[in-house]
Amino acid sequence: MKLGSAGVALALLTSSCCIALPPNKEHKERVVDVKLSNKEHDLNGEHNADYDHDAFMGKEAGEFEDLTPEESRKRLGMIVDKIDKDHDLFVTEQELQQWIQYVQKKYVLEDTDRMWKDHELDGGALSWDSYRKRTYGYEYDPDEEQDFAEMVKRDERKFKQADQDGDGKLTKEEFAAFLHPEEHDHMKDIVVLETMEDIDKDKDGKISLEEYIGDMWPNKEEEEPEWVKGERTQFSSYRDTNGDGFMDHAEVKNWIIPPNYDHSEAEAKHLIYEADANKDGKLTKQEILDKYDVFVGSQATDFGDALNRHDEF
Ligand SMILES: [Ca+2]
Ligand SMILES: [Ca+2]
Ligand SMILES: [Ca+2]
Ligand SMILES: [Ca+2]
Structure with a gap:
């Protein structure tokens, strides 16, 4: 499965765990996992640690890089205490899931806040005109052919979909749906549509096997690696469920936003x-600290501005 800002889905179940994202290296981040991270989870079979770090820490993940090993362990330990809601000294799957949801929610709220402040409002709401000018420039003329005309059109379509009361402006809540459409049911078809438009090179409104593969693995000169062959099988076995040789809207939706x-x-x-050393299905603080690299960063830390850090948790 792939993850990304623009489109992605679950694909292979590996023995290592329940989620394995399809290897999507060298292609723009596609869809759905804005939820957890913009990083793809697996890159050509290599686990992408940044993905886990983002899911676990949100945008604070990078800050760990600047701490000394002692400081970062101490801070991770404090976070573990927070995750362990019932203070029984074990982190359960449920506690961990709630934490990941909290991190994601916090990210969406902060991101929306930041973007909202960046725009000029009209009566407390954001008009399409105002958004367009701020984003694409005040000189942009919608009637003139321009490089990013397609992007503007797409944004406008998404803007209208997010404008649930149809008054032509977005409230902050509506703006959150515009920025993070994958979080909102009424926006999901737009996410699917944008993904399809990206992949559907011949613009016939459906995704062929070659378009599907070409999106994930554009370098045709090289010999096709194993994972690409695997994706071909995925396409016929799981993606194209009605067996007509193409993925339609419903099939793409099933792929990138699996029910x-x-x-x-x-x-x-x-x-x-990854971290449950004694296989009892829950994690102790020690098990988490032992797998420091899985949760927040590599052991090799940069001492950079460590002295200026404060514990926020
Ligand atoms: Ca607990
Ligand atoms: Ca509105
Ligand atoms: Ca096509
Ligand atoms: Ca089909």
Whole structure:
């Protein structure tokens, strides 16, 4: 499965855990896992640690890089105390899942806040004109052919979809749906549509096998690696469910926004799998600290501005 800001889905279940994202290296981040991270989870079969770090810490993940090993362990330990809501000294899958959801929610709120402040409002709401000018420039003329005309059109379509009361302006709540459409049911079809438009090179409104593969693995000169062959099988076995040789809207939706799939649950299971040394299904603080690199960063830390850090948790 792939993850990304623009489109992605679950794909292979590996023995290592419940989630394995399809290897999507060298292609723009596609869809759905804005939820947890913009990083793709697996890169050509290599686990992408940054993905777990983002899911676990949000945008604070990077701050650990600047701490000394002692400081970062201490801070991680304090976070573990917070995650262990019932203070029984074990972090359960449920506690971990709730933490991941909290981190994600916090990220969305802060991101929306920051972007909201960056725009000029009209009567407390954001008009399309105001958004367009701030984002694409005050000189932009919608009637003139321009490089990013397609992007503007897409944004406008998404803006209208987010404008639930249809008054032509977005409230802050509506703006959150515009910025993070994958979080909102009424925006999901737009996410699917944008993904399809990206992949559907011949613009016939459906995704062929070659378009599907070409999106994940554009370098045609090289010999096709194993994971690409695996994706071909995925396409016919799981993606193209009605067997007509193409993915339509419903099939793409099923791929990038699988029903009954919860990213926070999958990530919690994955983190427990990675760190549960004695296999009792829950984590102690020691097990988490022993797998420091899985949760927040590599052991090799940069002493940079460590002295200026404060514990915020
Ligand atoms: Ca607990
Ligand atoms: Ca509105
Ligand atoms: Ca096509
Ligand atoms: Ca089909």
